[in-house]
Amino acid sequence: MFKVQSALCTLHHHSSSVESGVGAPAGGKGTMGEITNVMEYQAIAKQKLPKMAYDYYASGAEDEWTLKENREAFSRILFRPRILIDVSKIDMTTSVLGFKISMPIMIAPTAFQKMAHPDGEYATARAASAAGTIMTLSSWATSSVEEVASTGPGIRFFQLYVYKDRKVVEQLVRRAERAGFKAIALTVDTPRLGRREADIKNRFVLPPHLTLKNFEGLDLGKMDQANDSGLASYVAGQIDRTLSWKDVKWLQSITSLPILVKGVVTAEDARLAVHSGAAGIIVSNHGARQLDYVPATISALEEVVTAAQGRIPVYLDGGVRRGTDVFKALALGASGIFVGRPVVFALAAEGEAGVRNVLRMLQEEFELTMALSGCTTLADINRSHILTEGDRLRPTPRL
Numbered sequence: 001m002f003k004v005q006s007a008l009c010t011l012h013h014h015s016s017s018v019e020s021g022v023g024a025p026a027g028g029k030g031t032m033g034e035i036t037n038v039m040e041y042q043a044i045a046k047q048k049l050p051k052m053a054y055d056y057y058a059s060g061a062e063d064e065w066t067l068k069e070n071r072e073a074f075s076r077i078l079f080r081p082r083i084l085i086d087v088s089k090i091d092m093t094t095s096v097l098g099f100k101i102s103m104p105i106m107i108a109p110t111a112f113q114k115m116a117h118p119d120g121e122y123a124t125a126r127a128a129s130a131a132g133t134i135m136t137l138s139s140w141a142t143s144s145v146e147e148v149a150s151t152g153p154g155i156r157f158f159q160l161y162v163y164k165d166r167k168v169v170e171q172l173v174r175r176a177e178r179a180g181f182k183a184i185a186l187t188v189d190t191p192r193l194g195r196r197e198a199d200i201k202n203r204f205v206l207p208p209h210l211t212l213k214n215f216e217g218l219d220l221g222k223m224d225q226a227n228d229s230g231l232a233s234y235v236a237g238q239i240d241r242t243l244s245w246k247d248v249k250w251l252q253s254i255t256s257l258p259i260l261v262k263g264v265v266t267a268e269d270a271r272l273a274v275h276s277g278a279a280g281i282i283v284s285n286h287g288a289r290q291l292d293y294v295p296a297t298i299s300a301l302e303e304v305v306t307a308a309q310g311r312i313p314v315y316l317d318g319g320v321r322r323g324t325d326v327f328k329a330l331a332l333g334a335s336g337i338f339v340g341r342p343v344v345f346a347l348a349a350e351g352e353a354g355v356r357n358v359l360r361m362l363q364e365e366f367e368l369t370m371a372l373s374g375c376t377t378l379a380d381i382n383r384s385h386i387l388t389e390g391d392r393l394r395p396t397p398r399l
Contacts, residue, residue, distance in 0.1 A: 059196050062292040110341070126152070139159055204231055252277055261281050323363070
């Protein structure tokens with residue numbers, strides 16, 4: 001499977017080697033027909049990947065209500081476009097924790113990328129760098145922090161799971177610092193792994209030729225076959241369930257890197273994140289893979305933004321598939337968004353060229369949404385540009 005795939009992907013690499021990422025002509029032609037939006041990569045990924053791999057990436061927790069809701073909630077937000085504004089020049093640039101990027105669209109951490117494509121995290125890192133945006137590397141990457149750093153320059157964040165053995169955590173954070181990573185995204189919604197029934201049915205385990213590269217030397221790089229999900233058993237054995245706000249302080253004591261708290265969905269926790277000295281918040285429900293029946297992240301965003309009171313930036317991941325989604329998140333107060341599954345599906349379909357294409361399509365759609373809404377800079381995007389369900393239930397228009 002993987003040999004065939006890498007041969008196919010080599011073909012795609014050759015056919016799309018003229019692409020230079022953002023601003024390049026549309027990729028995804030040839031055997032696939034023309035790809036016109038990021039969602040179209042999912043069907044191709046499903047076709048190309050072994051069932052166990054595809055299901056791992058695609059599924060959510062339990063009934064997958066939140067998985068559907070992460071998308072559907074975006075479709076209930078409508079636009080209030082402003083007209084007759086000069087939109088001949090549009091500036092999408094922004095800065096995140098002081099780092100200037102080309103657009104408020106970044107790459108979320110997703111595990112096991114070599115399970116999607118032999119180039120894995122290398123391809124994703126190169127695509128992010130070419131697009132002038134940030135990649136977040138997963139703790140459970142199939143390439144190490146050093147390997148990803150070796151792909152060349154780029155602004156990269158490191159997503160961290162806190163292991164029971166804190167020496168392991170310390171060592172990992174040091175390595176990320178040395179490899180030039182600029183921030184830690186601390187995942188706080190996974191004291192235990194959510195119940196992902198597809199993984200249980202498939203007895204999910206990392207393919208034998210792959211390892212959790214960051215943990216290879218620590219005898220934590222392999223995942224054993226289990227009666228249910230091999231990953232769930234791994235998490236139960238290794239990840240620290242005692243993790244609490246005091247550990248955010250502990251993390252600050254071992255690193256000078258800014259810490260983003262990833263997995264906040266309530267105002268209460270937003271206030272605690274500010275109080276803990278976090279540099280930012282990522283509103284995330286872990287791609288609907290942890291607790292089912294939590295609201296969509298776009299629905300939780302406004303209460304988190306309000307609670308943060310502008311003291312720290314608030315970002316969002318979960319369900320972003322269109323430039324219109326990016327605009328809606330920014331209108332509700334997000335400083336930027338992270339995209340996860342589309343990256344893995346595009347990686348499976350076309351390797352680096354696929355990931356470049358995802359970033360390019362989202363950027364072009366977002367730019368068009370800005371123009372048609374009458375916004376020329378990110379600062380122009382505000383709450384008055386959208387209408388949420390809550391707004392529609394209120395009888396009086398806001399003037």
